[in-house]
Amino acid sequence: AQKVTQAQTEISVVEKEDVTLDCVYETRDTTYYLFWYKQPPSGELVFLIRRNSFDEQNEISGRYSWNFQKSTSSFNFTITASQVVDSAVYFCALSDQTGANNLFFGTGTRLTVIP
Amino acid sequence: DVKVTQSSRYLVKRTGEKVFLECVQDMDHENMFWYRQDPGLGLRLIYFSYDVKMKEKGDIPEGYSVSREKKERFSLILESASTNQTSMYLCASSLRLAVSYEQYFGPGTRLTVT
Numbered sequence: 001a002q003k004v005t006q007a008q009t010e011i012s013v014v015e016k017e018d019v020t021l022d023c024v025y026e027t028r029d030t031t032y033y034l035f036w037y038k039q040p041p042s043g044e045l046v047f048l049i050r051r052n053s054f055d056e057q058n059e060i061s062g063r064y065s066w067n068f069q070k071s072t073s074s075f076n077f078t079i080t081a082s083q084v085v086d087s088a089v090y091f092c093a094l095s096d097q098t099g100a101n102n103l104f105f106g107t108g109t110r111l112t113v114i115p
Numbered sequence: 116d117v118k119v120t121q122s123s124r125y126l127v128k129r130t131g132e133k134v135f136l137e138c139v140q141d142m143d144h145e146n147m148f149w150y151r152q153d154p155g156l157g158l159r160l161i162y163f164s165y166d167v168k169m170k171e172k173g174d175i176p177e178g179y180s181v182s183r184e185k186k187e188r189f190s191l192i193l194e195s196a197s198t199n200q201t202s203m204y205l206c207a208s209s210l211r212l213a214v215s216y217e218q219y220f221g222p223g224t225r226l227t228v229t
Contacts, residue, residue, distance in 0.1 A: 009155070035217070043124075045205065045220040091157065102148075102173075103218055107157035 002027050002094045006106035013082050014114050021077040021109045023092030029053075033095040034068065034075045035103065040088045048090075051075060082113045118142065119221035121206050127227045134193040136224050138206030145211030147189035148218065149173075149181060152203040164189055165211055196228045 003026040013019045025034065036048040049059065051068050059066045063080045079086055089110045093103040122137035138147065146165050150158040150173075160173030162181040170181050178200060182190040189208075193200055203225050207218040 006157075037220075043203070043223040043225075045207075047217055047219070050217055102160060102163065105150075105158040107155060 002029075002032075002096050002104040004092050004094050004104055004106035006090075006092055006109050008109045009107070010110045010112070012112045012114060015084060016081050018078060018080050019082055019111065021079075021090050021092075021111065023075045023077065023106060025073050025075065025092070025094045027073075027094060029096070035093040035095075036066065036075075036077050037091045037093065038088045039091065039108070045091065048077075079111075082111075084113050084115050087111060087113045119206055119208055119219050121204075121221040121224050123224050124222060125225050125227075127229065128193075128196050129229055130197060132193075132196045132228075134196050134226065134228075136191040136193075136204055136206075136226070138189045138191070138208075138221055139187055140189075140206075140208040140219070140221075141187065142208060142210075142219065143186070144208035144219075145186070146209045146218075147183065148207040148209075149179075149189065149191045150205045150207065151175070152205055152223070158205065161191065196226075198228050200226065201228045202226060 005024045032053045034051045037045040039045050056068050065078045067076045089108045091108045092106045096102045119140045128134050148163040149161045152158050159175050161179050162173050164170045164183040167186050180192045203223050205223045206221040209218045
């Protein structure tokens with residue numbers, strides 16, 4: 001069964017600090033996808049990134065970067081030089097292989113960036 | 116632009132009422148999903164549908180039913196609302212044959228059952 005663990009329930013940082021959100025997953029599938037979503041106070045989940053299990057290259061997009069390590073089953077998300085607009089709940093998710101395109105979500109990490 | 120809309124942002128209902136939550140997507144997606152989000156529990160899948168008139172139970176279907184009569188619309192029904200169904204409800208959609216599994220979400224409906 002798929003499982004996603006986000007051990008950090010809440011994190012607070014001061015603006016301009018770097019912050020890393022942890023995500024650990026469990027799966028028996030050899031092919032799978034990992035996702036990060038952002039949920040700002042408005043409530044709508046916003047897609048940030050998708051990673052397939054065969055691509056372990058780290059990815060950088062502006063101030064965001066993702067570190068995927070199959071050896072430790074982790075897919076961590078780092079925000080560099082955090083800004084107040086980064087304050088949100090961040091969810092890590094894992095796909096399944098049933099063909100129904102289901103996603104399994106972690107419990108989320110609430111990030112507060114203090115000005 | 117990708118668009119998933121939900122009929123209400125906030126809803127207050129009484130215990131025992133029948134409640135309908137509506138979700139509409141304009142992306143011609145085959146798959147549609149209903150989740151509930153509770154603090155400390157993340158998103159939990161209630162039901163999903165991969166085609167018109169088709170439905171599958173998710174992790175927590177008890178107390179809920181769904182209806183998909185048209186491709187773009189997926190309704191969540193609380194047959195007899197109870198206080199433990201007070202929650203945020205999120206609808207999502209995705210392409211059925213998409214390898215990427217990416218789901219697009221609506222803004223959510225915050226339901227309070229009193």
